[in-house]
Amino acid sequence: MLVPVNLKIRWFLIYALFGLALSVILTSIVTQAATKQIEEQVGSSLGDVAFQLADKLERGMFERYRDMQVSAQLMRSVTTGEDRLERFRRLLDTLQQSFPAYAWIGLTDADGKVLASTQGLLEGADVSQRPWFIEAQEDYFIGDVHGALLLEQKLNPNGDQPLRFVDVAVPIVSTEGEFIGVLGAHLNWDWATELQISMQRSLQLHEAAEILIVSSENSIILGPANLLEQINPIQLSSTMLSDGHGVMAWSDGNEYLMGYAVAKDYRDYRGPQWQVMVRQPLDIAYQPIRELRIQAAWIGGAVVLVFAVIGWMTAEKISRPLANINQQLEREVQSRTAQLTQSNQRLEQLATTDALTGLGNRRAFFAASSDMCERSKRLDTPLAVVILDLDHFKRVNDTYGHGVGDEVLEAVGELLRATVRQIDIAARTGGEEFSLLLENTDIKGAEQLCDRIRKRMEQLQFNSDKELFTVTMSIGATLWQPDESFDTTLERADKALYQAKESGRNRVVTLG
Numbered sequence: 001m002l003v004p005v006n007l008k009i010r011w012f013l014i015y016a017l018f019g020l021a022l023s024v025i026l027t028s029i030v031t032q033a034a035t036k037q038i039e040e041q042v043g044s045s046l047g048d049v050a051f052q053l054a055d056k057l058e059r060g061m062f063e064r065y066r067d068m069q070v071s072a073q074l075m076r077s078v079t080t081g082e083d084r085l086e087r088f089r090r091l092l093d094t095l096q097q098s099f100p101a102y103a104w105i106g107l108t109d110a111d112g113k114v115l116a117s118t119q120g121l122l123e124g125a126d127v128s129q130r131p132w133f134i135e136a137q138e139d140y141f142i143g144d145v146h147g148a149l150l151l152e153q154k155l156n157p158n159g160d161q162p163l164r165f166v167d168v169a170v171p172i173v174s175t176e177g178e179f180i181g182v183l184g185a186h187l188n189w190d191w192a193t194e195l196q197i198s199m200q201r202s203l204q205l206h207e208a209a210e211i212l213i214v215s216s217e218n219s220i221i222l223g224p225a226n227l228l229e230q231i232n233p234i235q236l237s238s239t240m241l242s243d244g245h246g247v248m249a250w251s252d253g254n255e256y257l258m259g260y261a262v263a264k265d266y267r268d269y270r271g272p273q274w275q276v277m278v279r280q281p282l283d284i285a286y287q288p289i290r291e292l293r294i295q296a297a298w299i300g301g302a303v304v305l306v307f308a309v310i311g312w313m314t315a316e317k318i319s320r321p322l323a324n325i326n327q328q329l330e331r332e333v334q335s336r337t338a339q340l341t342q343s344n345q346r347l348e349q350l351a352t353t354d355a356l357t358g359l360g361n362r363r364a365f366f367a368a369s370s371d372m373c374e375r376s377k378r379l380d381t382p383l384a385v386v387i388l389d390l391d392h393f394k395r396v397n398d399t400y401g402h403g404v405g406d407e408v409l410e411a412v413g414e415l416l417r418a419t420v421r422q423i424d425i426a427a428r429t430g431g432e433e434f435s436l437l438l439e440n441t442d443i444k445g446a447e448q449l450c451d452r453i454r455k456r457m458e459q460l461q462f463n464s465d466k467e468l469f470t471v472t473m474s475i476g477a478t479l480w481q482p483d484e485s486f487d488t489t490l491e492r493a494d495k496a497l498y499q500a501k502e503s504g505r506n507r508v509v510t511l512g
């Protein structure tokens with residue numbers, strides 16, 4: 001037996017949907033976990049690079065600050081001697097050679113006049129209005145990135161890119177505690193660029209990752225050319241101010257996975273507080289997740305397929321017995337319905353049939369009368385109503401016994417059945433009383449038929465133990481009038497019957 005197709009499809013779909021839901025949930029869990037992991041791993045890797053660069057920058061600046069401090073110590077102890085300035089110049093040159101990023105180192109007097117400098121550059125110049133000189137009169141000074149016009153002309157007369165510098169300056173105070181000058185250095189900012197390039201190598205695995213250095217005034221002092229000098233749009237919250245990583249939206253509308261670090265101070269030394277940011281576009285950082293999603297989609301598709309196939313096969317197994325039961329039930333219901341219909345028909349027949357003669361009973365007669373009156377009216381055809389009553393039937397019973405009487409009644413039933421048409425109604429409406437409804441029959445036709453019945457009855461011979469005998473019947477007939485009730489018609493038929501009895505029995509009387 002075949003399993004119904006829609007049941008299989010339903011089962012198939014339920015399993016497929018279940019598989020789909022399962023793979024969607026699993027994919028979402030896996031990709032969420034992977035996203036977190038990538039954020040954590042890539043973010044901390046970017047953060048590490050930021051931290052290392054911040055540390056290198058800060059350490060570099062700290063070392064320059066120490067260079068200046070040590071040199072200043074040396075210089076303050078050398079206050080005499082004609083070649084004093086020449087010795088200072090040599091010291092500064094040596095210092096410059098020890099660290100090539102020194103673009104210029106100079107010693108000023110207390111009024112800001114350059115006394116000695118590397119390669120004698122700007123000697124005699126007045127730098128009293130320069131921030132590094134002004135600030136360094138009080139305490140050491142670490143300046144942010146800036147250009148320097150005079151130095152630029154000397155050091156880079158044909159350069160395409162303007163030079164940028166950071167300043168380190170310390171006051172020189174005599175042993176008596178008197179301020180006698182400033183030792184200042186301009187550090188070529190290319191130094192930081194080199195550090196940045198060297199760190200960039202650590203980012204090889206992070207495609208499109210960029211390093212940015214932000215000044216204490218929140219301006220981008222190192223990074224991609226299009227971002228230089230711009231204000232850093234990322235507002236690090238107070239909880240982020242130290243080192244860390246996270247996903248952040250940039251002012252270009254893109255999101256970046258970003259590691260960041262702020263250069264740390266050393267003991268009493270306070271550096272320039274540069275902030276290093278290492279950022280990778282989020283869509284590139286999340287590339288592995290996209291790949292994972294594609295893989296998960298393939299696996300999910302396979303899971304859905306497997307589930308669907310299981311569903312299809314299970315449907316065979318589960319639905320076959322169900323279908324069997326269903327069919328059995330259907331057969332059972334059909335058979336029970338047929339039995340019930342038969343029983344109902346039988347009951348209906350019993351309720352409307354006279355058991356002795358097999359003709360319709362009184363109930364059937366009246367039920368049929370309303371239909372026939374209706375049809376007669378509609379078709380405008382006459383309807384004859386006849387009442388037949390056996391004559392002296394009491395005598396038959398009394399003389400030959402009730403059983404013989406019944407046989408007579410049965411014979412009347414057969415006679416009537418055989419005489420009337422299929423469309424007519426013959427019923428036993430009383431003990432020895434019968435009635436007919438004759439469709440499309442006028443009073444003349446009714447009279448002829450009744451007389452035929454009467455004659456046949458008269459001729460029927462009955463056999464009792466004692467003798468042969470005959471029974472006659474009296475018949476009253478009339479027509480149903482469309483404007484009258486059926487009871488009125490019956491009363492008229494009964495009246496005709498009465499007249500037949502009164503006028504000698506074994507006759508037919510018709511009324512109207």
Ligand SMILES: Nc1nc2c(ncn2[C@@H]2O[C@H](COP(=O)(O)OP(=O)(O)OP(=O)(O)O)[C@@H](O)[C@H]2O)c(=O)[nH]1
Binds near residue numbers: 391397402
């Ligand atoms: N055998 C038999 N007799 C029945 C049955 N039903 C009624 N009878 C009898 O029919 C008789 C009817 O008698 P009455 O009403 O006096 O009428 P009648 O003897 O036919 O006289 P008229 O009708 O005046 O000719 C009664 O004796 C009833 O017992 C039946 O089913 N079987």
